[in-house]
Amino acid sequence: MRLFLYFCGWLALLGLHSQCGTPDPRSQYQPLADFHTPDDAELFFKNVRQIYYDREEPPNTHITLYRLKKRVKTADTPLINLAIAHNWRFDEAYLVVEPNALAFATGDSLYIDWASPVDSGQYVFAKRSNHHQHKAFALSLYQSIKAQHTLRCQASPLLHTTPQQEALRLTIEDYLRLLGKEIE
Numbered sequence: 001m002r003l004f005l006y007f008c009g010w011l012a013l014l015g016l017h018s019q020c021g022t023p024d025p026r027s028q029y030q031p032l033a034d035f036h037t038p039d040d041a042e043l044f045f046k047n048v049r050q051i052y053y054d055r056e057e058p059p060n061t062h063i064t065l066y067r068l069k070k071r072v073k074t075a076d077t078p079l080i081n082l083a084i085a086h087n088w089r090f091d092e093a094y095l096v097v098e099p100n101a102l103a104f105a106t107g108d109s110l111y112i113d114w115a116s117p118v119d120s121g122q123y124v125f126a127k128r129s130n131h132h133q134h135k136a137f138a139l140s141l142y143q144s145i146k147a148q149h150t151l152r153c154q155a156s157p158l159l160h161t162t163p164q165q166e167a168l169r170l171t172i173e174d175y176l177r178l179l180g181k182e183i184e
Contacts, residue, residue: 035092035131038180042091045178052170053084062089065096071167078102078153079164082138082171084178093178094131095138095171102154112141112158114149142172 053066066084073081083096099110110125123144125137144151145165151158159165173183
């Protein structure tokens, strides 16, 4: 009888252990659909477009940063550059907004005024923004450049030269291709 009770106890512990085991690693992380990179788009970027970018791999991040080689690197006015952050571990890519120090001279938020002949408005970008906010802000700038809006940051012209606009446009178009999206 005692042996039977030990056996039943052992079976119960075995059953509990199997139910409390380690979870399936595939179910722990669900990729964000907005940032997923299809395999064919990754191959295209790495084989065709990567040569136009400076590549940086920060240690212990599993992310590769790509910055356009033709970007404007020095400026005495506010400037915004973009980087593509490819998280190869999860097959995702993010846009990273990289303003220079002059753009954030007034605090933790960046205020960009835009104007067209018939309308005007303002974009706001906080230093501590998430992936979605970086992407939305960059796409807003892209749409403004396509619509030929005048952009100003702290009363200084922003993205007003062709090299600055081209660097932003090319980076966003390559990013959208990397996500497998249509370019508008």
